Amino acid sequence: MKKAKLFFILTLLISVSVSAETGYDLWLRYNLVPNKRKLEEYRKVLSSIIVNGSSSTIVAAQAELLNGLSGLLGKKITISGSNTTVGDLIIGTNGIQPEIKSLLKADLAQLGSEGFLIKTIVRSGKNCIVITANEDAGVLYGSFHLLRLIQTGQPINNLNIVSAPKLKLRLLNHWDNLNRTVERGYAGFSIWNWHKLPTYMDKRYVDYARATASIGINGTVLTNVNANATVLTNPYLEKVAALANLFRTYGIKVYLTARFSAPVELGGLKTADPLDPEVQRWWKEKVDEIYKHVPDFGGFLVKANSEGQPGPQNYKRTHADGANMLADAVAPHGGIVMWRAFVYSDEVPEDRHKQAYNEFVPLDGKFRKNVLVQVKNGAIDFMPREPFHPLFGAMPQTQTMMEFQVTQEYLGQATTLVFLAPLFKEVLDSDTWRNGKGSTVGKIINGASQQQQLTGMAGVANIGNDFNWCGHPFAQANWYALGRLSWDASISSEQIADEWIRMTFSEEPKFLEPVKKIMLESREMYTQYTMPMGLHHLITYGSHYGPAPWVDKGQRPDWTNVYYHKADSIGLGFNRTSTGSNALGQYATEVQQQWGDPNTCDEKYLLWFHHVPWTFKLKSGRTLWDELCYDYYTGANRVKSLQEKWNLLKPFVDKERFEEVKMLLQIQYDEAIWWRNSCVLYFQTFSKMPIPAGYEKPDKTLEYYKSLKFPYAP
Ligand code: BDP
Numbered sequence: 001m002k003k004a005k006l007f008f009i010l011t012l013l014i015s016v017s018v019s020a021e022t023g024y025d026l027w028l029r030y031n032l033v034p035n036k037r038k039l040e041e042y043r044k045v046l047s048s049i050i051v052n053g054s055s056s057t058i059v060a061a062q063a064e065l066l067n068g069l070s071g072l073l074g075k076k077i078t079i080s081g082s083n084t085t086v087g088d089l090i091i092g093t094n095g096i097q098p099e100i101k102s103l104l105k106a107d108l109a110q111l112g113s114e115g116f117l118i119k120t121i122v123r124s125g126k127n128c129i130v131i132t133a134n135e136d137a138g139v140l141y142g143s144f145h146l147l148r149l150i151q152t153g154q155p156i157n158n159l160n161i162v163s164a165p166k167l168k169l170r171l172l173n174h175w176d177n178l179n180r181t182v183e184r185g186y187a188g189f190s191i192w193n194w195h196k197l198p199t200y201m202d203k204r205y206v207d208y209a210r211a212t213a214s215i216g217i218n219g220t221v222l223t224n225v226n227a228n229a230t231v232l233t234n235p236y237l238e239k240v241a242a243l244a245n246l247f248r249t250y251g252i253k254v255y256l257t258a259r260f261s262a263p264v265e266l267g268g269l270k271t272a273d274p275l276d277p278e279v280q281r282w283w284k285e286k287v288d289e290i291y292k293h294v295p296d297f298g299g300f301l302v303k304a305n306s307e308g309q310p311g312p313q314n315y316k317r318t319h320a321d322g323a324n325m326l327a328d329a330v331a332p333h334g335g336i337v338m339w340r341a342f343v344y345s346d347e348v349p350e351d352r353h354k355q356a357y358n359e360f361v362p363l364d365g366k367f368r369k370n371v372l373v374q375v376k377n378g379a380i381d382f383m384p385r386e387p388f389h390p391l392f393g394a395m396p397q398t399q400t401m402m403e404f405q406v407t408q409e410y411l412g413q414a415t416t417l418v419f420l421a422p423l424f425k426e427v428l429d430s431d432t433w434r435n436g437k438g439s440t441v442g443k444i445i446n447g448a449s450q451q452q453q454l455t456g457m458a459g460v461a462n463i464g465n466d467f468n469w470c471g472h473p474f475a476q477a478n479w480y481a482l483g484r485l486s487w488d489a490s491i492s493s494e495q496i497a498d499e500w501i502r503m504t505f506s507e508e509p510k511f512l513e514p515v516k517k518i519m520l521e522s523r524e525m526y527t528q529y530t531m532p533m534g535l536h537h538l539i540t541y542g543s544h545y546g547p548a549p550w551v552d553k554g555q556r557p558d559w560t561n562v563y564y565h566k567a568d569s570i571g572l573g574f575n576r577t578s579t580g581s582n583a584l585g586q587y588a589t590e591v592q593q594q595w596g597d598p599n600t601c602d603e604k605y606l607l608w609f610h611h612v613p614w615t616f617k618l619k620s621g622r623t624l625w626d627e628l629c630y631d632y633y634t635g636a637n638r639v640k641s642l643q644e645k646w647n648l649l650k651p652f653v654d655k656e657r658f659e660e661v662k663m664l665l666q667i668q669y670d671e672a673i674w675w676r677n678s679c680v681l682y683f684q685t686f687s688k689m690p691i692p693a694g695y696e697k698p699d700k701t702l703e704y705y706k707s708l709k710f711p712y713a714p
Pocket of ligand 1: 183184225226303342381382409
């Protein structure tokens with residue numbers, strides 16, 4: 001009796017743990033297609049795969065299809081080699097049956113090295129789907145795409161999909177340290193277990209590679225931009241090689257951050273001057289050593305002369321001198337250098353907004369062919385909303401690439417639901433006017449508006465060793481969005497959200513539609529209750545967690561917050577027009593006209609570019625002060641209604657993720673009230689105006705909010 005009871009409990013425990021949704025599987029859950037009609041259709045179309053080729057990439061594609069299709073269709077899928085003629089799905093590149101290859105020749109010509117073709121053809125009187133490409137990686141991308149079609153409930157009867165990435169480099173930037181802490185990481189420790197590598201290969205590495213490849217990302221920078229030279233030593237290169245060997249299968253190249261002073265720190269040289277022949281020789285030898293370990297090493301990402309990092313300016317050389325020295329070292333091996341434009345100096349009494357442009361524009365045309373200048377989306381630092389960086393389009397002779405931040409450093413970290421695709425799209429769709437109307441940031445970086453051979457987009461990763469990888473279940477959507485947009489920036493935020501929800505949660509319309517709405521308005525909502533109307537950098541000193549508009553002391557003026565909001569008895573905002581810092585002068589004339597006059601400037605950028613009187617009338621008819629209160633109160637109330645909306649979705653979500661999100665939304669609401677009260681009370685000390693009638697008064701004092709400390713915030 002006792003035994004039977006124990007058995008029962010054990011079985012129960014096992015079944016609970018099997019069905020529990022930890023979020024670990026991301027958007028690759030492959031649960032049985034819930035819609036019976038669709039399930040029947042898919043089952044009719046697919047039951048066997050003919051696999052051509054035996055490279056590890058083809059084997060990975062086969063494994064993914066086998067695992068994915070058997071889960072989605074709930075039936076056994078058979079695999080056979082190229083000697084069979086009967087099969088529903090044929091995958092492969094070179095080894096693919098010659099008659100099929102000749103049939104698809106024209107399509108293949110458009111695909112480049114990473115694109116794929118998914119086409120329904122008739123063979124031996126029977127329909128079958130072909131996934132093919134010029135290179136094996138394309139077959140893998142195509143396989144993930146076919147799975148996505150089924151995961152998102154789309155028809156697969158008559159397919160003709162030709163897809164190739166618009167950007168060559170589609171990268172994740174991990175700000176991971178060798179001790180496994182992650183700079184601005186909110187999802188636990190680094191997934192790279194440097195201590196146990198190379199012998200111990202965590203299963204996570206494979207799942208990371210699968211997820212990353214499934215959205216078309218083809219490169220990963222393993223280490224923090226605030227670089228540690230140790231990663232360039234032999235024992236660490238062996239660890240890097242182990243990861244690179246695994247990722248190669250998934251079409252993912254490995255890159256490292258290069259600490260500019262490495263020749264001094266590791267090589268014992270007296271200098272790291274990029275024009276010194278000894279230094280150049282040191283880097284060449286170091287690079288040769290790296291390529292011995294990793295023959296397809298991608299290259300370096302460099303943060304130099306920024307926030308205390310060493311760089312060429314320590315030796316009175318330029319960013320171009322530094323970048324070119326490294327570029328020459330990697331060029332013989334086909335490597336590249338991504339040189340970051342995120343530079344600003346505390347010694348230059350210039351608006352921080354202007355510094356990158358001032359330093360880089362004079363260097364236009366001076367960078368080697370294998371260098372890209374990696375530019376953050378905005379000129380300050382990944383704020384909830386920034387106008388696009390003025391460097392985009394301002395360096396026509398230089399290859400520029402995009403750096404987005406996927407980790408939510410300034411967007412609520414891992415306690416807040418913010419879907420970032422609308423932010424990414426807003427920047428990519430911004431018109432720089434550098435080559436006439438329509439020369440959007442997206443077209444600058446993809447080479448359509450500005451000739452460039454190398455093109456790219458990077459996202460600072462939000463990945464850690466938390467069960468669900470990203471801390472917040474909805475933060476996974478931002479990793480997903482980065483990949484999808486780096487493959488094709490024309491996909492809408494709505495489509496990305498739609499796909500992601502269906503794959504990660506459910507395609508039940510009663511869940512899908514409200515959640516899509518929640519995601520699509522989440523960034524606007526967050527901006528409204530934290531930094532509305534172009535306010536920026538109001539965060540806590542150091543951790544950047546929560547509000548602290550009062551910060552007026554810091555290691556440097558531009559690490560304070562009063563530097564950015566400039567509140568005084570007259571009004572609020574940073575005058576960046578010609579009567580102020582004239583950062584606006586760094587944009588094309590048309591853009592200057594668009595934002596130059598506070599009366600016509602898009603209100604979402606108003607306080608970014610203008611110092612506006614408290615009594616200034618906005619389009620709503622409210623004064624600036626009243627509008628500010630309106631935004632803080634409305635934004636916070638929206639979080640309350642977001643909680644209510646989520647609660648209604650309980651019947652459609654697994655218990656684990658429902659509860660997880662529910663708890664996080666409570667934190668988000670508490671934080672929204674904290675933002676609202678702190679900012680309204682603080683700005684009120686300048687406006688001296690009452691909080692408009694009808695709004696509940698903050699229940700705590702400004703002094704209370706100022707006293708809050710978070711010494712252990714991540
Ligand atoms: C800021 C982060 C800092 C990074 C820096 C960078 O606060 O931790 O090192 O950007 O991008 O957003 O280099």
